[in-house]
Amino acid sequence: MSALEVRGLRASFGETQVLRGVDLDVLEGTLTAVLGPSGCGKTTLLRAVAGFVAPDAGTVAVGNHVLFCPGTDVPPERRGVALVPQEGSLFPHLDVAGNVAFGLPRDQRRGSRRVAEVLELVGLAGYAKRRPDELSGGQQQRVALARALAPSPRLVLLDEPFSALDAGLRGAVRADVRTALAATGATAVLVTHDQDEALSMADTVAVMDDGVVRMHASPEQVYTGPVDLGVARFVGQLVELRAQLEGTRAHTVLGAVTALPDARHTAPVTAGGVLALRPEQLRLHPFEHGPGAPAQVETVSFHGHDATVAVVLDAPGPDSRLLVRTTGPTAAAGDRVRVTVEGPGLFFPDPA
Amino acid sequence: MRSSRAPWILLGPGLVTALVALLPIGYLLVRTAEAGLERVADIILRERTLALVLRSLALAGTVTLLSLVIGVTLAILATRTNIPGRRLLAVTAALPLAIPSYVAAFAWISAFPAVSGFGGTVLVLTSCCYPYVYLPVVAAMRRIDPAVEEVARSLGRSPWNTFWSVTARQLRPAAASGALLVALYALSDFGAPSLLRFDTFTRVIYASYRSSFDRTAAAVLSLLLVVITVAITVAEARTRRGSERARVGGGVARRPHTVRLGALRWPAAAAAAVVVGVALVFPIASLLYWFATGLSAGVDLPHLATSAASTFWFSVLGAVVCTALAIPVGVLAARYRGRLTSFIEHASFAGHALPGIVVALALVFFGVRVAQPIYQRTPLLVIAYAVLFIPAAIGAVRAAVAMSPVRTEEAARSLGSTPWQVLRRVTLPLAAPGIGAGAALVLLTCMKELPATLLLRPTGTDTLATSLWTETGVAAYGAAAPYGLALVVLAVLPTLALMRSQRAGEAGLS
Numbered sequence: 001m002s003a004l005e006v007r008g009l010r011a012s013f014g015e016t017q018v019l020r021g022v023d024l025d026v027l028e029g030t031l032t033a034v035l036g037p038s039g040c041g042k043t044t045l046l047r048a049v050a051g052f053v054a055p056d057a058g059t060v061a062v063g064n065h066v067l068f069c070p071g072t073d074v075p076p077e078r079r080g081v082a083l084v085p086q087e088g089s090l091f092p093h094l095d096v097a098g099n100v101a102f103g104l105p106r107d108q109r110r111g112s113r114r115v116a117e118v119l120e121l122v123g124l125a126g127y128a129k130r131r132p133d134e135l136s137g138g139q140q141q142r143v144a145l146a147r148a149l150a151p152s153p154r155l156v157l158l159d160e161p162f163s164a165l166d167a168g169l170r171g172a173v174r175a176d177v178r179t180a181l182a183a184t185g186a187t188a189v190l191v192t193h194d195q196d197e198a199l200s201m202a203d204t205v206a207v208m209d210d211g212v213v214r215m216h217a218s219p220e221q222v223y224t225g226p227v228d229l230g231v232a233r234f235v236g237q238l239v240e241l242r243a244q245l246e247g248t249r250a251h252t253v254l255g256a257v258t259a260l261p262d263a264r265h266t267a268p269v270t271a272g273g274v275l276a277l278r279p280e281q282l283r284l285h286p287f288e289h290g291p292g293a294p295a296q297v298e299t300v301s302f303h304g305h306d307a308t309v310a311v312v313l314d315a316p317g318p319d320s321r322l323l324v325r326t327t328g329p330t331a332a333a334g335d336r337v338r339v340t341v342e343g344p345g346l347f348f349p350d351p352a
Numbered sequence: 353m354r355s356s357r358a359p360w361i362l363l364g365p366g367l368v369t370a371l372v373a374l375l376p377i378g379y380l381l382v383r384t385a386e387a388g389l390e391r392v393a394d395i396i397l398r399e400r401t402l403a404l405v406l407r408s409l410a411l412a413g414t415v416t417l418l419s420l421v422i423g424v425t426l427a428i429l430a431t432r433t434n435i436p437g438r439r440l441l442a443v444t445a446a447l448p449l450a451i452p453s454y455v456a457a458f459a460w461i462s463a464f465p466a467v468s469g470f471g472g473t474v475l476v477l478t479s480c481c482y483p484y485v486y487l488p489v490v491a492a493m494r495r496i497d498p499a500v501e502e503v504a505r506s507l508g509r510s511p512w513n514t515f516w517s518v519t520a521r522q523l524r525p526a527a528a529s530g531a532l533l534v535a536l537y538a539l540s541d542f543g544a545p546s547l548l549r550f551d552t553f554t555r556v557i558y559a560s561y562r563s564s565f566d567r568t569a570a571a572v573l574s575l576l577l578v579v580i581t582v583a584i585t586v587a588e589a590r591t592r593r594g595s596e597r598a599r600v601g602g603g604v605a606r607r608p609h610t611v612r613l614g615a616l617r618w619p620a621a622a623a624a625a626v627v628v629g630v631a632l633v634f635p636i637a638s639l640l641y642w643f644a645t646g647l648s649a650g651v652d653l654p655h656l657a658t659s660a661a662s663t664f665w666f667s668v669l670g671a672v673v674c675t676a677l678a679i680p681v682g683v684l685a686a687r688y689r690g691r692l693t694s695f696i697e698h699a700s701f702a703g704h705a706l707p708g709i710v711v712a713l714a715l716v717f718f719g720v721r722v723a724q725p726i727y728q729r730t731p732l733l734v735i736a737y738a739v740l741f742i743p744a745a746i747g748a749v750r751a752a753v754a755m756s757p758v759r760t761e762e763a764a765r766s767l768g769s770t771p772w773q774v775l776r777r778v779t780l781p782l783a784a785p786g787i788g789a790g791a792a793l794v795l796l797t798c799m800k801e802l803p804a805t806l807l808l809r810p811t812g813t814d815t816l817a818t819s820l821w822t823e824t825g826v827a828a829y830g831a832a833a834p835y836g837l838a839l840v841v842l843a844v845l846p847t848l849a850l851m852r853s854q855r856a857g858e859a860g861l862s
Contacts, residue, residue, distance in 0.1 A: 050766050076765035077773075083766035089759040093781045102777070103767030144763075151767060 003028040003187035004049065004155055009058035011041075011048055018044045019055065020211035026155075026204075031181055031188045032216075033202035035195060037234065041211040042191045046157050049189070050083050051076035062154045082148035084158045088140040090132040096143050097128035103151040118146040121180045138169045145177055149184055156181070156188040162197060174201055195235055199223060207231050223278075225260075229348050232276050237308075239282060241319050243275035243347060250275045250347050253315050254282075254293050254339060259347035273349035277341060279308065279325035285338040292340035295322070297331045311339060358688035359771045363696070365680035370699035372677060373739055376714035377578065377702055383717050384575055387568040395572045404573070405580070408552045411473060411545075412538040418478045419534045422627055423485025424527055429624055431493040433611045436621045441628070442490070448631035449483040450847040452800045454543025455836045456480055458820060459635035461547060462642055462829040473550040477538050479631030484537065485530035492526035511611070532588040536581055540707030542803040547824055553577040554709045554803070561713055561807075571717065574710040581705050639836050646830025655819070656834055663815040666805070667798035669730065670737030674745040675791040677738055682749025682787075683779065687758070700746055703739040711739050712804035719808075728811045736804040741794045748790020752783035789849070799842050816842075 004026040011019040018041045026032045034042045047053040049060055051067065051074065059069040062081060067074045082103065090099050100118060101109040108114060119125050122142040132140060141161050148156050161177070162170045178201055181188050192198050198205045199219040206216040207226075215227045226232035229240075243250040243259070250259040252275055259275060285292055295311040298321070306327045313320040322339065331337055384392060395401060429435045430442040448456075456476045460467040467475065496519060542554040549555075553573060561570040613620055678700075685697045703711065715736050719727030726732045756779055764774045780787075802817045809818060816835045823832035 050762070052762055052765075075770075076762070077768045077770050079766070080768075081766055083763055085759045085763055087757075087759065089757060089763050091760060091764070091778055091782075093778075102764065102769075147763070147767065157766075 002026060003030075003063060004189065005059075005061045006045070006049070007059045009045070009048060009055050009060065011044055011053055011055040018211055019048065019058075021058070022208075022211070022213055024206055024213055024216065026187060026189060028187055029185045030203040031178070031190060031201060032204045032206060033190045033192055033198035034206045034208055034213075035192060035198040035235070036208035038193055040208045042193075042208045043159060045208070046159055046189065046191045049155070050081050050157055051079050065154075080151075080154040082151065082153035082156050084141070084144045084148050084156065084161050086160045087164055088132075088137075088144040088161075090140055090143055090147070092132050094132075095128065096124070096130045096132070096135070099132065099143055100128075100146045100150050102147060114150055118150045119143075121149070121183055122146045123176055123180075136169075137165050138173045141165065141173055142176060142180075145180060149180065149186060152184075152186075154187070156186050158188060158190040160192055161190070163192075163194070170197075177201075199235070205235075207234060209234065225346070226276075229274060229276065232346065232348075237279050237323060237325075239277040239279055239322055241275045241277065241345075242317070243273055243345075245271045245273060245347055245349070250345060252341075253313060253317055253319065254341050257341050258344035260344050271349040273347055275345040275347055277345045279323040280306075281341055281343050281345070282322060282324040283340045283342055284309065284311075284324055284326055284328070284331060285340065287336035287338055290338040290340075292338035295337055295339050297333055297335040297337060299333055300331065311337060313339070358684055358690060358693050361772050361775075362680045362684050362688075363692060365677075366684050366693075366696040366700075369677040369681050369742065370696045372735065373700045373702045373742055375718065375735070376706060376711045376739055379718045379722075380571055380575055380578075380710070380714040383571045383714075384568070387572070391568060392572050395569050396576065401573070401576070404551065404553060404556055405576070407470075407550075408539060408577075408580070411470065411477070411550070411552055412535045414474050415477045415481055415538040416531050416535045418474070419482040419485050420527060420531050422478065422482040423530060424489050424523065426482070426624060426627065427486050427489035427493055427523075429620055431490055433613050433620070434617065435613060435624065436617060441621075441624050444628045444632060445486055445624070446483045446490075447844070447847060448479055448628075448635075449487075450840060450843040451480060451632070451635050452543065452802070452817075452839055452843060453477060453480045453537075453541050454547055454802055454817070454821065454824075455639070455839055456631075456635045457544040457547040458824045458829070458832060458836055459638035462824070462827075462832075463634075463638045468548045469550050472548045473545050473552075475630070476544045476548065477541060479627075479635075480544070481534040481537050482627075482631070484533040485527055488526040488530045489523055492523050496522050528588065532585065535584055536705075539577065539581055539584075540709070542707070542709045543821070547821075553580075554707060557709055557713060558803070561716070567713075567717070570713055574713055577707060578705060578710060581707065585705055636840070639833050639840065642829045642833035643837055646833050649830050651834055652831065655814070656838075659814045659816050659819045659835065660838060662809075662813050663799050663817070666730065666733060666737070666809075666815065667795050669734045670741065670798040671745075671791045671795035673734050673738050674741050674794045675749075675787060678742050678745035678749050678790070679780075679787070681742075682746045683753050683775065685746065685750045686753035697746075701743045703741070704743045706739065708736075708740055708801060708803040709807075711736050712807040715739075715804070716807055728808065730810055733805065733808040733810070736808050737794075737798050737801065740801065740804065741797055744797065745790050745794050748793065749783065749787050752786025752790070753779060755786065756782035793849070796842055796845060800839060 002025045004024065006022055006024040009019050009022040010017070022045055034045060036042045044053055048055050048068070054073060055068060057070065060067045062079070066072055067079050091102065094102070096119070097115050100115045101112070104112065104114060115128065116125065119128060122145055124139060124142055124146065127139070132143070135143065144161070162174055165173055174197065190202060202219060204216060205219050205222045207214045207222060209230055215222060215231045222231065222235050226235060232238055241252040241254065243252045245259055248259055249256045257275060287294065294314045298310045298312050301308045306325055309324045309326055309331055311322050311324060313322065324339065426441070426445045430438060430445060435441065453476060456479060460472065460476055540554065542558065545552040546555045546558065557570050557573050557577070560573070561567055681696055681700045684693045715732055719732050723732065761774050761778055764778045769777060800817060802821060805815050806818050806821060809815060814822070816838050820832050820835035820839065823835070
């Protein structure tokens, strides 16, 4: 059963169309990340679901309750949809307990077990009497989550909640948020432009661009089987090679590679197009006794756990410059190497 | 967007506020219209009226020009030079703001009866008004990015040239807005010209209200004065358009360059001392002298006490009513847009352009003709305070509400609070300190108010301001002094608060 069901949602600011027919289903108890570049409409989608942006057309339903459709517009306070804003936006005049209890019915605000319960859940037991300005950024975000979870909402919306945190803190807070959401079984939608965050935290990822959801699938599917080049380019780094398809083999500057056809369109048996590979599918070999196409290392970016090596193929052409991710011994700029492909690539035929 | 739709829970009370604010000007229009076009034209086209307009404009123009020169000069001396006693100057130069004009007028005329007419009024009003230029220019001076001046210097401009072509240009908006306040103050001030016997609009309006049975002339002259003040406000807004400043990033923590005055150091200090002496030291000395004189003759303590008590009581009522009326308008102005909202906001500011004597007179007409049961009773006086000081209260509410982030209110909505509950549980608690400060400011402003209190106070009741007025009128200076001193003490508090908030604003910018 879908906890959240969005159909054909359109919204605009003045003349600018921000949402151009968004469809999105989120299953009960799952965390869906809405991933997209800034300006793609993901925050507007979130605010439309919360009830702060009035859409022009479409429907929004949570569980069996229609929140928005032509003629119906449930005000935010009666939607049962809790929001975790970007900067936390705690109530500065209330202490942590007051913040968390804010959404509870009046008789439960004082001395109720619920506040302690959710604070425990986000790892802040014993912080009830603190003031928001005495908390670190990560703690504020956890209180904001506890505040959202306390009234047991039908849906929790998280609007880039980790972007204001520094990199070291972000990982820990993400993990805690994930655990807390799982523990309550809450259904959640997380808006983010950070692909690592989307791929690592979410059960499913909806990739948004230009006001529509381009693809909604599991993180693995989004990464390994993107529906089009746009999605492929946005999720992770991409190596694009010009290719000529013959049957299931794509002929490229790096030789023939097994091509998985684009699942949506049945590609013709022979066609020109682009073969999309991930940088970790490329392998570097010693120049003297290796297989593969000859190339020269241009730059090396060392990340610790791996390294990204930019190489230039000897064979001239539009795609002679390639990115290779390697965990093996890194090459140095100027080294002569050879490049091969491991595994199949995705073939996208040229638009007719 | 949902946020553009203002809830009726705010629009309804907001409309009430707008109607209260429009009441005097509306009734004045009705009253004038009743008189008939011929009669109105007859009053306006009199030679006496033309002379009155010219006298008032000459007074306002002279006071504004002098205030500009004194205010800007002192601001530069106090912020950017090595003048001796710079810190002392920086504080004392703003303090004349705390002396109500009629108290300063009392201080001068009680010591030198010759200080009257045009010259005396210019002297008193300029010494009360130049801080309106001085304070914003000081603030603008501290905001100026020294890097801009450095760029000008490195491009080959001399320090003097840099000052005129770069620094002074950036001070212009601040100086202009200060000059507008001075011009409006000089036109609408009632106490100083009346005590110093110079026939400006306000004094003539009061005289024709007191003397003649037919008060049409007073109504017409009031409207004419309103037209002039509105015209000046509009003209100033026109010139301000297009003088925007381009700034990238926040302010700069670096200290600006100090100009070395050299041989001019001591003459400059002497000139500054003269200004502070005339505007601050002399009035207080004169007050203290008459206070001491009156003390030996015996102070009417019971009357002082009842005056203080009724001043406080009326002012508390004024502050409470103003703030209550201002809250819906302030929240609307900070949070919503729309035609009705914009109408409510603009209408509520009507009191800004209305001199106190005009509001008072309009409410006298209204009281005599329509609201007889509350005429010369407390409610009508409180309405006058509301009309006059709602703009200040709205400003405080709007600023305080704008400080509380919209996202926090949205979080509250998504947790199940209705707009009314959000207002009660989030917006107002967050804005409470700012609104409280605004209410305190209105309270102290009501305490100093003279013309409306004079015309509308309940029969047989005196306040500090009206007691000072009455005693000065019969040249009982010793008896008047205690009221003047009490008023100065009351007025010092909001002045210090204003200076501190300006300094805090600067700290926030750097």
